[in-house]
Amino acid sequence: MFSGQAWRLERFGPPEESVELRQMTWAEPSPGQVLVRVRAAGAGYPDVMMTAGRFPLLGNPPFGLGEEAAGEVVAAPAGSRFAVGERVTGITAFLEGWGGYAEYAYLREESTMRVPAGMTDEEAAGFPIAFRTAYAGLVERAPVEAGQTLLVLGAAGSSGGAALQLGKALGATVIAVAGSQEKLDLCTRFGADHPINHRTEDLPSRIADLTGGRGADVVFDPVGGDTASAALRGIARNGRIVLIGLASGRPVALDAMDLLLRNYSAVGVLATPVSPEAEAAAWGRLAELAGDRRISVPLGRVYDFAEVPRMIAEQSAPGAGKSVVRLP
Ligand SMILES: NC(=O)c1ccc[n+]([C@@H]2O[C@H](COP(=O)([O-])OP(=O)(O)OC[C@H]3O[C@@H](n4cnc5c(N)ncnc54)[C@H](OP(=O)(O)O)[C@@H]3O)[C@@H](O)[C@H]2O)c1
Incomplete structure:
Protein backbone atom coordinates (compact mmCIF):
# COMPACT_ATOMS: atom_id res chain seq x y z
CA MET A 1 0.00 0.00 0.00
CA PHE A 2 1.31 3.47 -0.93
CA SER A 3 -0.05 6.75 0.36
CA GLY A 4 0.27 10.31 -0.84
CA GLN A 5 -1.60 13.29 -2.26
CA ALA A 6 -3.65 13.50 -5.44
CA TRP A 7 -5.54 16.28 -7.20
CA ARG A 8 -9.12 15.15 -7.79
CA LEU A 9 -12.15 16.65 -9.44
CA GLU A 10 -14.79 16.82 -6.70
CA ARG A 11 -17.56 18.45 -8.79
CA PHE A 12 -17.84 19.96 -12.29
CA GLY A 13 -16.99 23.67 -12.43
CA PRO A 14 -14.14 26.20 -12.67
CA PRO A 15 -10.91 24.32 -11.76
CA GLU A 16 -10.04 26.61 -8.83
CA GLU A 17 -13.40 25.72 -7.23
CA SER A 18 -13.71 22.07 -8.20
CA VAL A 19 -10.21 20.49 -8.16
CA GLU A 20 -9.04 19.59 -4.65
CA LEU A 21 -5.99 17.95 -3.09
CA ARG A 22 -6.85 14.71 -1.27
CA GLN A 23 -4.85 12.20 0.79
CA MET A 24 -5.12 8.84 -0.97
CA THR A 25 -3.83 5.28 -0.79
CA TRP A 26 -2.85 3.15 -3.76
CA ALA A 27 -3.20 -0.63 -3.54
CA GLU A 28 -0.92 -3.02 -5.47
CA PRO A 29 -1.51 -2.61 -9.24
CA SER A 30 -3.89 -4.99 -11.01
CA PRO A 31 -2.68 -7.16 -13.90
CA GLY A 32 -2.17 -4.90 -16.92
CA GLN A 33 -1.06 -1.93 -14.78
CA VAL A 34 2.11 -0.70 -13.09
CA LEU A 35 2.27 1.75 -10.18
CA VAL A 36 4.76 4.63 -10.46
CA ARG A 37 6.06 7.30 -8.11
CA VAL A 38 5.22 10.31 -10.29
CA ARG A 39 8.00 12.76 -11.21
CA ALA A 40 6.02 14.80 -13.76
CA ALA A 41 2.60 14.69 -15.45
CA GLY A 42 1.45 16.02 -18.85
CA ALA A 43 -1.42 18.49 -19.26
CA GLY A 44 -3.65 19.65 -22.09
CA TYR A 45 -7.06 20.77 -23.26
CA PRO A 46 -8.72 17.50 -22.14
CA ASP A 47 -8.24 18.71 -18.52
CA VAL A 48 -10.50 21.66 -19.34
CA MET A 49 -13.10 19.33 -20.84
CA MET A 50 -12.97 16.98 -17.83
CA THR A 51 -13.42 19.70 -15.21
CA ALA A 52 -16.27 21.26 -17.20
CA GLY A 53 -18.09 17.92 -17.60
CA ARG A 54 -17.55 17.92 -21.37
CA PHE A 55 -15.19 14.92 -21.68
CA PRO A 56 -17.16 12.18 -23.45
CA LEU A 57 -15.40 9.16 -21.90
CA LEU A 58 -15.86 10.05 -18.20
CA GLY A 59 -18.90 10.02 -15.91
CA ASN A 60 -19.50 12.12 -12.81
CA PRO A 61 -16.85 13.15 -10.23
CA PRO A 62 -15.12 12.49 -7.93
CA PHE A 63 -12.20 11.20 -10.00
CA GLY A 64 -8.47 11.78 -10.35
CA LEU A 65 -7.16 14.07 -13.13
CA GLY A 66 -4.11 13.72 -15.37
CA GLU A 67 -4.04 11.48 -18.45
CA GLU A 68 -0.28 10.77 -18.51
CA ALA A 69 2.65 10.60 -16.13
CA ALA A 70 6.33 9.74 -15.93
CA GLY A 71 8.14 8.29 -12.94
CA GLU A 72 9.75 5.21 -11.41
CA VAL A 73 7.97 1.91 -11.12
CA VAL A 74 7.29 1.14 -7.45
CA ALA A 75 5.09 -1.94 -7.94
CA ALA A 76 4.38 -4.27 -10.85
CA PRO A 77 2.32 -7.46 -10.96
CA ALA A 78 3.99 -10.85 -11.52
CA GLY A 79 4.75 -11.31 -15.22
CA SER A 80 4.89 -7.56 -15.94
CA ARG A 81 7.20 -6.28 -18.71
CA PHE A 82 8.43 -3.70 -16.20
CA ALA A 83 10.47 -4.01 -13.00
CA VAL A 84 10.53 -1.91 -9.83
CA GLY A 85 12.94 1.01 -10.23
CA GLU A 86 12.59 1.40 -14.01
CA ARG A 87 11.99 4.89 -15.37
CA VAL A 88 8.82 4.84 -17.48
CA THR A 89 6.17 7.06 -18.98
CA GLY A 90 2.65 6.15 -19.98
CA ILE A 91 -1.07 6.70 -20.00
CA THR A 92 -2.66 6.66 -16.55
CA ALA A 93 -5.77 4.82 -15.37
CA PHE A 94 -7.69 8.11 -15.55
CA LEU A 95 -10.66 6.42 -17.20
CA GLU A 96 -10.97 4.33 -14.03
CA GLY A 97 -10.68 7.46 -11.85
CA TRP A 98 -6.91 7.38 -11.09
CA GLY A 99 -5.00 10.28 -12.66
CA GLY A 100 -1.43 11.49 -12.94
CA TYR A 101 -1.61 14.74 -10.93
CA ALA A 102 -0.71 12.73 -7.85
CA GLU A 103 2.26 11.37 -5.96
CA TYR A 104 1.54 7.89 -7.32
CA ALA A 105 -0.21 6.82 -10.49
CA TYR A 106 -1.30 3.59 -12.13
CA LEU A 107 -0.12 3.36 -15.75
CA ARG A 108 -1.78 1.11 -18.33
CA GLU A 109 1.06 -1.34 -19.01
CA GLU A 110 0.39 -1.72 -22.75
CA SER A 111 0.50 2.10 -23.09
CA THR A 112 3.74 2.53 -21.14
CA MET A 113 7.32 2.73 -22.38
CA ARG A 114 10.77 2.99 -20.85
CA VAL A 115 12.04 6.57 -20.96
CA PRO A 116 14.76 6.84 -23.62
CA ALA A 117 18.18 8.03 -22.43
CA GLY A 118 18.49 11.79 -22.55
CA MET A 119 14.77 12.50 -22.12
CA THR A 120 13.98 14.59 -19.01
CA ASP A 121 11.11 13.78 -16.64
CA GLU A 122 9.13 16.75 -17.98
CA GLU A 123 9.63 15.72 -21.61
CA ALA A 124 8.76 12.12 -20.75
CA ALA A 125 5.55 13.20 -18.99
CA GLY A 126 4.42 15.18 -22.04
CA PHE A 127 5.10 12.40 -24.52
CA PRO A 128 2.51 9.56 -24.31
CA ILE A 129 -0.90 11.03 -25.16
CA VAL A 269 -9.48 8.95 -34.48
CA LEU A 270 -9.76 7.80 -30.88
CA ALA A 271 -6.30 6.80 -29.68
CA THR A 272 -7.32 3.92 -27.41
CA PRO A 273 -5.74 0.44 -27.60
CA VAL A 274 -7.15 -1.76 -30.35
CA SER A 275 -4.95 -4.84 -29.86
CA PRO A 276 -1.83 -5.70 -27.84
CA GLU A 277 0.10 -6.17 -31.11
CA ALA A 278 -0.87 -2.72 -32.41
CA GLU A 279 0.03 -1.10 -29.08
CA ALA A 280 3.40 -2.83 -28.96
CA ALA A 281 4.16 -1.75 -32.54
CA ALA A 282 3.12 1.85 -31.88
CA TRP A 283 5.06 2.29 -28.62
CA GLY A 284 8.08 0.49 -30.03
CA ARG A 285 8.24 2.80 -33.04
CA LEU A 286 7.63 5.93 -30.95
CA ALA A 287 10.34 4.95 -28.44
CA GLU A 288 12.76 4.37 -31.30
CA LEU A 289 12.02 7.75 -32.90
CA ALA A 290 12.31 9.48 -29.51
CA GLY A 291 15.56 7.63 -28.72
CA ASP A 292 16.99 8.96 -32.01
CA ARG A 293 15.72 12.47 -31.08
CA ARG A 294 13.71 12.55 -34.33
CA ILE A 295 10.66 13.42 -32.22
CA SER A 296 10.65 15.26 -28.89
CA VAL A 297 8.22 17.08 -26.68
CA PRO A 298 7.98 20.82 -27.42
CA LEU A 299 8.02 21.68 -23.75
CA GLY A 300 6.03 24.77 -22.77
CA ARG A 301 5.29 25.91 -19.23
CA VAL A 302 6.30 23.68 -16.32
CA TYR A 303 3.96 24.13 -13.32
CA ASP A 304 4.51 23.18 -9.69
CA PHE A 305 2.32 20.45 -8.19
CA ALA A 306 0.59 23.07 -6.02
CA GLU A 307 -0.52 24.98 -9.15
CA VAL A 308 -2.66 22.23 -10.75
CA PRO A 309 -6.06 24.03 -10.53
CA ARG A 310 -4.61 27.22 -12.05
CA MET A 311 -2.73 25.18 -14.65
CA ILE A 312 -5.97 23.54 -15.76
CA ALA A 313 -7.74 26.91 -15.98
CA GLU A 314 -4.91 28.21 -18.19
CA GLN A 315 -5.32 25.34 -20.68
CA SER A 316 -8.32 27.28 -22.07
CA ALA A 317 -5.83 29.73 -23.60
CA PRO A 318 -2.57 27.79 -23.60
CA GLY A 319 0.81 29.31 -24.38
CA ALA A 320 3.28 27.79 -26.82
CA GLY A 321 4.27 24.17 -26.23
CA LYS A 322 3.20 21.34 -23.98
CA SER A 323 2.27 22.20 -20.38
CA VAL A 324 3.62 19.84 -17.72
CA VAL A 325 3.29 19.55 -13.93
CA ARG A 326 6.47 18.83 -11.97
CA LEU A 327 6.27 16.98 -8.64
CA PRO A 328 8.60 17.88 -5.78
N1 LIG B 1 -8.91 11.71 -30.47
C1 LIG B 1 -8.04 11.45 -29.51
O1 LIG B 1 -7.66 10.29 -29.24
C2 LIG B 1 -7.47 12.61 -28.75
C3 LIG B 1 -6.27 12.51 -28.03
C4 LIG B 1 -5.75 13.64 -27.40
C5 LIG B 1 -6.46 14.85 -27.46
N2 LIG B 1 -7.65 14.88 -28.13
C6 LIG B 1 -8.43 16.13 -28.24
O2 LIG B 1 -7.70 17.07 -29.00
C7 LIG B 1 -8.08 18.39 -28.62
C8 LIG B 1 -6.82 19.20 -28.38
O3 LIG B 1 -6.10 18.66 -27.27
P1 LIG B 1 -4.59 19.07 -27.03
O4 LIG B 1 -4.18 18.44 -25.76
O5 LIG B 1 -3.80 18.87 -28.27
O6 LIG B 1 -4.79 20.62 -26.78
P2 LIG B 1 -3.72 21.81 -26.61
O7 LIG B 1 -2.35 21.34 -26.41
O8 LIG B 1 -4.32 22.68 -25.58
O9 LIG B 1 -3.77 22.49 -28.05
C9 LIG B 1 -4.92 22.96 -28.59
C10 LIG B 1 -4.62 24.10 -29.56
O10 LIG B 1 -5.88 24.51 -30.05
C11 LIG B 1 -5.88 25.90 -30.30
N3 LIG B 1 -7.10 26.53 -29.78
C12 LIG B 1 -7.97 27.23 -30.49
N4 LIG B 1 -8.97 27.67 -29.75
C13 LIG B 1 -8.75 27.24 -28.52
C14 LIG B 1 -9.43 27.37 -27.28
N5 LIG B 1 -10.58 28.04 -27.18
N6 LIG B 1 -8.89 26.78 -26.19
C15 LIG B 1 -7.76 26.08 -26.26
N7 LIG B 1 -7.06 25.91 -27.43
C16 LIG B 1 -7.56 26.50 -28.53
C17 LIG B 1 -4.63 26.46 -29.65
O11 LIG B 1 -3.78 26.80 -30.72
P3 LIG B 1 -3.68 28.27 -31.36
O12 LIG B 1 -3.63 29.25 -30.23
O13 LIG B 1 -2.42 28.15 -32.09
O14 LIG B 1 -4.88 28.41 -32.22
C18 LIG B 1 -4.02 25.31 -28.88
O15 LIG B 1 -2.60 25.29 -28.96
C19 LIG B 1 -8.99 18.22 -27.40
O16 LIG B 1 -10.33 18.33 -27.81
C20 LIG B 1 -8.69 16.81 -26.92
O17 LIG B 1 -9.78 16.22 -26.24
C21 LIG B 1 -8.15 13.80 -28.76
Whole structure:
Protein backbone atom coordinates (compact mmCIF):
# COMPACT_ATOMS: atom_id res chain seq x y z
CA MET A 1 0.00 0.00 0.00
CA PHE A 2 1.31 3.47 -0.93
CA SER A 3 -0.05 6.75 0.36
CA GLY A 4 0.27 10.31 -0.84
CA GLN A 5 -1.60 13.29 -2.26
CA ALA A 6 -3.65 13.50 -5.44
CA TRP A 7 -5.54 16.28 -7.20
CA ARG A 8 -9.12 15.15 -7.79
CA LEU A 9 -12.15 16.65 -9.44
CA GLU A 10 -14.79 16.82 -6.70
CA ARG A 11 -17.56 18.45 -8.79
CA PHE A 12 -17.84 19.96 -12.29
CA GLY A 13 -16.99 23.67 -12.43
CA PRO A 14 -14.14 26.20 -12.67
CA PRO A 15 -10.91 24.32 -11.76
CA GLU A 16 -10.04 26.61 -8.83
CA GLU A 17 -13.40 25.72 -7.23
CA SER A 18 -13.71 22.07 -8.20
CA VAL A 19 -10.21 20.49 -8.16
CA GLU A 20 -9.04 19.59 -4.65
CA LEU A 21 -5.99 17.95 -3.09
CA ARG A 22 -6.85 14.71 -1.27
CA GLN A 23 -4.85 12.20 0.79
CA MET A 24 -5.12 8.84 -0.97
CA THR A 25 -3.83 5.28 -0.79
CA TRP A 26 -2.85 3.15 -3.76
CA ALA A 27 -3.20 -0.63 -3.54
CA GLU A 28 -0.92 -3.02 -5.47
CA PRO A 29 -1.51 -2.61 -9.24
CA SER A 30 -3.89 -4.99 -11.01
CA PRO A 31 -2.68 -7.16 -13.90
CA GLY A 32 -2.17 -4.90 -16.92
CA GLN A 33 -1.06 -1.93 -14.78
CA VAL A 34 2.11 -0.70 -13.09
CA LEU A 35 2.27 1.75 -10.18
CA VAL A 36 4.76 4.63 -10.46
CA ARG A 37 6.06 7.30 -8.11
CA VAL A 38 5.22 10.31 -10.29
CA ARG A 39 8.00 12.76 -11.21
CA ALA A 40 6.02 14.80 -13.76
CA ALA A 41 2.60 14.69 -15.45
CA GLY A 42 1.45 16.02 -18.85
CA ALA A 43 -1.42 18.49 -19.26
CA GLY A 44 -3.65 19.65 -22.09
CA TYR A 45 -7.06 20.77 -23.26
CA PRO A 46 -8.72 17.50 -22.14
CA ASP A 47 -8.24 18.71 -18.52
CA VAL A 48 -10.50 21.66 -19.34
CA MET A 49 -13.10 19.33 -20.84
CA MET A 50 -12.97 16.98 -17.83
CA THR A 51 -13.42 19.70 -15.21
CA ALA A 52 -16.27 21.26 -17.20
CA GLY A 53 -18.09 17.92 -17.60
CA ARG A 54 -17.55 17.92 -21.37
CA PHE A 55 -15.19 14.92 -21.68
CA PRO A 56 -17.16 12.18 -23.45
CA LEU A 57 -15.40 9.16 -21.90
CA LEU A 58 -15.86 10.05 -18.20
CA GLY A 59 -18.90 10.02 -15.91
CA ASN A 60 -19.50 12.12 -12.81
CA PRO A 61 -16.85 13.15 -10.23
CA PRO A 62 -15.12 12.49 -7.93
CA PHE A 63 -12.20 11.20 -10.00
CA GLY A 64 -8.47 11.78 -10.35
CA LEU A 65 -7.16 14.07 -13.13
CA GLY A 66 -4.11 13.72 -15.37
CA GLU A 67 -4.04 11.48 -18.45
CA GLU A 68 -0.28 10.77 -18.51
CA ALA A 69 2.65 10.60 -16.13
CA ALA A 70 6.33 9.74 -15.93
CA GLY A 71 8.14 8.29 -12.94
CA GLU A 72 9.75 5.21 -11.41
CA VAL A 73 7.97 1.91 -11.12
CA VAL A 74 7.29 1.14 -7.45
CA ALA A 75 5.09 -1.94 -7.94
CA ALA A 76 4.38 -4.27 -10.85
CA PRO A 77 2.32 -7.46 -10.96
CA ALA A 78 3.99 -10.85 -11.52
CA GLY A 79 4.75 -11.31 -15.22
CA SER A 80 4.89 -7.56 -15.94
CA ARG A 81 7.20 -6.28 -18.71
CA PHE A 82 8.43 -3.70 -16.20
CA ALA A 83 10.47 -4.01 -13.00
CA VAL A 84 10.53 -1.91 -9.83
CA GLY A 85 12.94 1.01 -10.23
CA GLU A 86 12.59 1.40 -14.01
CA ARG A 87 11.99 4.89 -15.37
CA VAL A 88 8.82 4.84 -17.48
CA THR A 89 6.17 7.06 -18.98
CA GLY A 90 2.65 6.15 -19.98
CA ILE A 91 -1.07 6.70 -20.00
CA THR A 92 -2.66 6.66 -16.55
CA ALA A 93 -5.77 4.82 -15.37
CA PHE A 94 -7.69 8.11 -15.55
CA LEU A 95 -10.66 6.42 -17.20
CA GLU A 96 -10.97 4.33 -14.03
CA GLY A 97 -10.68 7.46 -11.85
CA TRP A 98 -6.91 7.38 -11.09
CA GLY A 99 -5.00 10.28 -12.66
CA GLY A 100 -1.43 11.49 -12.94
CA TYR A 101 -1.61 14.74 -10.93
CA ALA A 102 -0.71 12.73 -7.85
CA GLU A 103 2.26 11.37 -5.96
CA TYR A 104 1.54 7.89 -7.32
CA ALA A 105 -0.21 6.82 -10.49
CA TYR A 106 -1.30 3.59 -12.13
CA LEU A 107 -0.12 3.36 -15.75
CA ARG A 108 -1.78 1.11 -18.33
CA GLU A 109 1.06 -1.34 -19.01
CA GLU A 110 0.39 -1.72 -22.75
CA SER A 111 0.50 2.10 -23.09
CA THR A 112 3.74 2.53 -21.14
CA MET A 113 7.32 2.73 -22.38
CA ARG A 114 10.77 2.99 -20.85
CA VAL A 115 12.04 6.57 -20.96
CA PRO A 116 14.76 6.84 -23.62
CA ALA A 117 18.18 8.03 -22.43
CA GLY A 118 18.49 11.79 -22.55
CA MET A 119 14.77 12.50 -22.12
CA THR A 120 13.98 14.59 -19.01
CA ASP A 121 11.11 13.78 -16.64
CA GLU A 122 9.13 16.75 -17.98
CA GLU A 123 9.63 15.72 -21.61
CA ALA A 124 8.76 12.12 -20.75
CA ALA A 125 5.55 13.20 -18.99
CA GLY A 126 4.42 15.18 -22.04
CA PHE A 127 5.10 12.40 -24.52
CA PRO A 128 2.51 9.56 -24.31
CA ILE A 129 -0.90 11.03 -25.16
CA ALA A 130 0.27 13.49 -27.80
CA PHE A 131 2.54 11.12 -29.71
CA ARG A 132 0.22 8.09 -29.40
CA THR A 133 -2.59 10.28 -30.78
CA ALA A 134 -0.45 11.60 -33.62
CA TYR A 135 0.64 8.02 -34.41
CA ALA A 136 -2.97 6.81 -34.43
CA GLY A 137 -3.87 9.61 -36.85
CA LEU A 138 -0.90 9.71 -39.18
CA VAL A 139 0.24 6.07 -39.20
CA GLU A 140 -2.75 3.88 -38.32
CA ARG A 141 -5.84 5.74 -39.52
CA ALA A 142 -4.78 8.12 -42.30
CA PRO A 143 -1.23 7.07 -43.23
CA VAL A 144 0.88 9.97 -44.44
CA GLU A 145 3.37 9.15 -47.16
CA ALA A 146 6.78 10.69 -47.74
CA GLY A 147 6.46 13.67 -50.06
CA GLN A 148 2.84 14.41 -49.14
CA THR A 149 1.73 17.69 -47.62
CA LEU A 150 0.46 17.52 -44.04
CA LEU A 151 -1.33 20.52 -42.53
CA VAL A 152 -1.43 20.56 -38.72
CA LEU A 153 -3.82 22.76 -36.74
CA GLY A 154 -2.94 23.71 -33.13
CA ALA A 155 0.62 22.90 -34.21
CA ALA A 156 2.23 24.52 -31.14
CA GLY A 157 -0.07 22.55 -28.81
CA SER A 158 0.05 19.06 -27.43
CA SER A 159 -1.28 16.70 -30.11
CA GLY A 160 -0.56 19.22 -32.89
CA GLY A 161 3.07 19.61 -31.81
CA ALA A 162 3.46 15.83 -31.90
CA ALA A 163 1.76 15.53 -35.31
CA LEU A 164 4.06 18.18 -36.76
CA GLN A 165 7.16 16.21 -35.73
CA LEU A 166 5.82 12.78 -36.56
CA GLY A 167 4.80 14.12 -39.97
CA LYS A 168 8.37 15.33 -40.55
CA ALA A 169 9.75 11.96 -39.41
CA LEU A 170 7.44 10.27 -41.95
CA GLY A 171 8.85 12.47 -44.72
CA ALA A 172 5.93 14.86 -45.20
CA THR A 173 6.13 18.57 -45.95
CA VAL A 174 4.44 20.17 -42.94
CA ILE A 175 2.32 23.31 -42.91
CA ALA A 176 1.96 24.33 -39.26
CA VAL A 177 -0.99 26.50 -38.24
CA ALA A 178 -0.95 28.37 -34.92
CA GLY A 179 -2.28 31.56 -33.38
CA SER A 180 0.73 33.70 -32.45
CA GLN A 181 4.27 34.51 -33.59
CA GLU A 182 5.68 32.85 -30.46
CA LYS A 183 3.81 29.64 -31.34
CA LEU A 184 4.93 29.81 -34.98
CA ASP A 185 8.55 30.25 -33.89
CA LEU A 186 8.20 27.10 -31.78
CA CYS A 187 6.76 25.23 -34.80
CA THR A 188 9.72 26.31 -36.93
CA ARG A 189 12.16 25.15 -34.22
CA PHE A 190 10.46 21.75 -34.27
CA GLY A 191 10.76 21.37 -38.03
CA ALA A 192 7.71 23.00 -39.66
CA ASP A 193 8.32 23.83 -43.33
CA HIS A 194 5.64 26.52 -43.60
CA PRO A 195 4.20 28.30 -40.54
CA ILE A 196 0.83 30.09 -40.93
CA ASN A 197 -0.82 32.39 -38.38
CA HIS A 198 -4.56 31.65 -38.58
CA ARG A 199 -5.36 34.93 -36.82
CA THR A 200 -3.64 37.21 -39.33
CA GLU A 201 -3.43 35.22 -42.58
CA ASP A 202 -6.05 33.82 -44.96
CA LEU A 203 -5.69 30.07 -44.52
CA PRO A 204 -7.20 28.79 -47.81
CA SER A 205 -5.23 31.17 -50.02
CA ARG A 206 -1.95 30.55 -48.15
CA ILE A 207 -2.45 26.77 -48.50
CA ALA A 208 -3.17 27.21 -52.21
CA ASP A 209 0.02 29.31 -52.64
CA LEU A 210 2.16 26.80 -50.74
CA THR A 211 0.85 23.74 -52.60
CA GLY A 212 0.65 25.21 -56.12
CA GLY A 213 -3.14 25.05 -55.90
CA ARG A 214 -3.23 21.31 -55.08
CA GLY A 215 -4.12 21.59 -51.41
CA ALA A 216 -2.99 19.60 -48.36
CA ASP A 217 -3.10 15.79 -48.59
CA VAL A 218 -3.81 15.39 -44.88
CA VAL A 219 -5.26 17.89 -42.39
CA PHE A 220 -4.65 16.97 -38.71
CA ASP A 221 -7.37 18.65 -36.66
CA PRO A 222 -7.35 18.84 -32.85
CA VAL A 223 -8.98 22.30 -32.97
CA GLY A 224 -12.25 22.17 -34.97
CA GLY A 225 -14.52 25.23 -35.37
CA ASP A 226 -13.89 28.00 -37.87
CA THR A 227 -10.12 27.40 -38.11
CA ALA A 228 -10.69 23.81 -39.21
CA SER A 229 -13.42 24.89 -41.66
CA ALA A 230 -10.98 27.35 -43.23
CA ALA A 231 -8.27 24.65 -43.45
CA LEU A 232 -10.75 22.26 -45.04
CA ARG A 233 -11.21 24.69 -47.92
CA GLY A 234 -7.54 23.99 -48.70
CA ILE A 235 -7.70 20.17 -48.72
CA ALA A 236 -6.51 18.30 -51.82
CA ARG A 237 -8.61 15.95 -53.98
CA ASN A 238 -8.35 12.52 -52.34
CA GLY A 239 -7.24 14.34 -49.18
CA ARG A 240 -8.15 13.27 -45.67
CA ILE A 241 -9.09 15.34 -42.65
CA VAL A 242 -8.06 13.57 -39.44
CA LEU A 243 -10.60 14.38 -36.71
CA ILE A 244 -8.82 14.54 -33.34
CA GLY A 245 -10.61 17.05 -31.15
CA LEU A 246 -12.31 20.36 -30.56
CA ALA A 247 -10.01 22.73 -28.65
CA SER A 248 -11.96 25.65 -30.17
CA GLY A 249 -15.08 24.41 -28.37
CA ARG A 250 -16.77 22.63 -31.29
CA PRO A 251 -15.81 20.01 -33.87
CA VAL A 252 -15.32 20.97 -37.50
CA ALA A 253 -18.64 21.13 -39.38
CA LEU A 254 -18.65 18.49 -42.11
CA ASP A 255 -20.85 18.67 -45.18
CA ALA A 256 -21.43 15.32 -46.91
CA MET A 257 -22.04 17.00 -50.29
CA ASP A 258 -18.76 18.89 -49.98
CA LEU A 259 -16.92 15.61 -49.25
CA LEU A 260 -18.57 14.10 -52.32
CA LEU A 261 -18.05 16.99 -54.72
CA ARG A 262 -14.43 17.71 -53.73
CA ASN A 263 -13.50 14.04 -53.30
CA TYR A 264 -12.03 13.94 -49.80
CA SER A 265 -12.55 11.83 -46.65
CA ALA A 266 -12.99 12.51 -42.96
CA VAL A 267 -11.27 10.03 -40.64
CA GLY A 268 -12.23 9.86 -36.95
CA VAL A 269 -9.48 8.95 -34.48
CA LEU A 270 -9.76 7.80 -30.88
CA ALA A 271 -6.30 6.80 -29.68
CA THR A 272 -7.32 3.92 -27.41
CA PRO A 273 -5.74 0.44 -27.60
CA VAL A 274 -7.15 -1.76 -30.35
CA SER A 275 -4.95 -4.84 -29.86
CA PRO A 276 -1.83 -5.70 -27.84
CA GLU A 277 0.10 -6.17 -31.11
CA ALA A 278 -0.87 -2.72 -32.41
CA GLU A 279 0.03 -1.10 -29.08
CA ALA A 280 3.40 -2.83 -28.96
CA ALA A 281 4.16 -1.75 -32.54
CA ALA A 282 3.12 1.85 -31.88
CA TRP A 283 5.06 2.29 -28.62
CA GLY A 284 8.08 0.49 -30.03
CA ARG A 285 8.24 2.80 -33.04
CA LEU A 286 7.63 5.93 -30.95
CA ALA A 287 10.34 4.95 -28.44
CA GLU A 288 12.76 4.37 -31.30
CA LEU A 289 12.02 7.75 -32.90
CA ALA A 290 12.31 9.48 -29.51
CA GLY A 291 15.56 7.63 -28.72
CA ASP A 292 16.99 8.96 -32.01
CA ARG A 293 15.72 12.47 -31.08
CA ARG A 294 13.71 12.55 -34.33
CA ILE A 295 10.66 13.42 -32.22
CA SER A 296 10.65 15.26 -28.89
CA VAL A 297 8.22 17.08 -26.68
CA PRO A 298 7.98 20.82 -27.42
CA LEU A 299 8.02 21.68 -23.75
CA GLY A 300 6.03 24.77 -22.77
CA ARG A 301 5.29 25.91 -19.23
CA VAL A 302 6.30 23.68 -16.32
CA TYR A 303 3.96 24.13 -13.32
CA ASP A 304 4.51 23.18 -9.69
CA PHE A 305 2.32 20.45 -8.19
CA ALA A 306 0.59 23.07 -6.02
CA GLU A 307 -0.52 24.98 -9.15
CA VAL A 308 -2.66 22.23 -10.75
CA PRO A 309 -6.06 24.03 -10.53
CA ARG A 310 -4.61 27.22 -12.05
CA MET A 311 -2.73 25.18 -14.65
CA ILE A 312 -5.97 23.54 -15.76
CA ALA A 313 -7.74 26.91 -15.98
CA GLU A 314 -4.91 28.21 -18.19
CA GLN A 315 -5.32 25.34 -20.68
CA SER A 316 -8.32 27.28 -22.07
CA ALA A 317 -5.83 29.73 -23.60
CA PRO A 318 -2.57 27.79 -23.60
CA GLY A 319 0.81 29.31 -24.38
CA ALA A 320 3.28 27.79 -26.82
CA GLY A 321 4.27 24.17 -26.23
CA LYS A 322 3.20 21.34 -23.98
CA SER A 323 2.27 22.20 -20.38
CA VAL A 324 3.62 19.84 -17.72
CA VAL A 325 3.29 19.55 -13.93
CA ARG A 326 6.47 18.83 -11.97
CA LEU A 327 6.27 16.98 -8.64
CA PRO A 328 8.60 17.88 -5.78
N1 LIG B 1 -8.91 11.71 -30.47
C1 LIG B 1 -8.04 11.45 -29.51
O1 LIG B 1 -7.66 10.29 -29.24
C2 LIG B 1 -7.47 12.61 -28.75
C3 LIG B 1 -6.27 12.51 -28.03
C4 LIG B 1 -5.75 13.64 -27.40
C5 LIG B 1 -6.46 14.85 -27.46
N2 LIG B 1 -7.65 14.88 -28.13
C6 LIG B 1 -8.43 16.13 -28.24
O2 LIG B 1 -7.70 17.07 -29.00
C7 LIG B 1 -8.08 18.39 -28.62
C8 LIG B 1 -6.82 19.20 -28.38
O3 LIG B 1 -6.10 18.66 -27.27
P1 LIG B 1 -4.59 19.07 -27.03
O4 LIG B 1 -4.18 18.44 -25.76
O5 LIG B 1 -3.80 18.87 -28.27
O6 LIG B 1 -4.79 20.62 -26.78
P2 LIG B 1 -3.72 21.81 -26.61
O7 LIG B 1 -2.35 21.34 -26.41
O8 LIG B 1 -4.32 22.68 -25.58
O9 LIG B 1 -3.77 22.49 -28.05
C9 LIG B 1 -4.92 22.96 -28.59
C10 LIG B 1 -4.62 24.10 -29.56
O10 LIG B 1 -5.88 24.51 -30.05
C11 LIG B 1 -5.88 25.90 -30.30
N3 LIG B 1 -7.10 26.53 -29.78
C12 LIG B 1 -7.97 27.23 -30.49
N4 LIG B 1 -8.97 27.67 -29.75
C13 LIG B 1 -8.75 27.24 -28.52
C14 LIG B 1 -9.43 27.37 -27.28
N5 LIG B 1 -10.58 28.04 -27.18
N6 LIG B 1 -8.89 26.78 -26.19
C15 LIG B 1 -7.76 26.08 -26.26
N7 LIG B 1 -7.06 25.91 -27.43
C16 LIG B 1 -7.56 26.50 -28.53
C17 LIG B 1 -4.63 26.46 -29.65
O11 LIG B 1 -3.78 26.80 -30.72
P3 LIG B 1 -3.68 28.27 -31.36
O12 LIG B 1 -3.63 29.25 -30.23
O13 LIG B 1 -2.42 28.15 -32.09
O14 LIG B 1 -4.88 28.41 -32.22
C18 LIG B 1 -4.02 25.31 -28.88
O15 LIG B 1 -2.60 25.29 -28.96
C19 LIG B 1 -8.99 18.22 -27.40
O16 LIG B 1 -10.33 18.33 -27.81
C20 LIG B 1 -8.69 16.81 -26.92
O17 LIG B 1 -9.78 16.22 -26.24
C21 LIG B 1 -8.15 13.80 -28.76
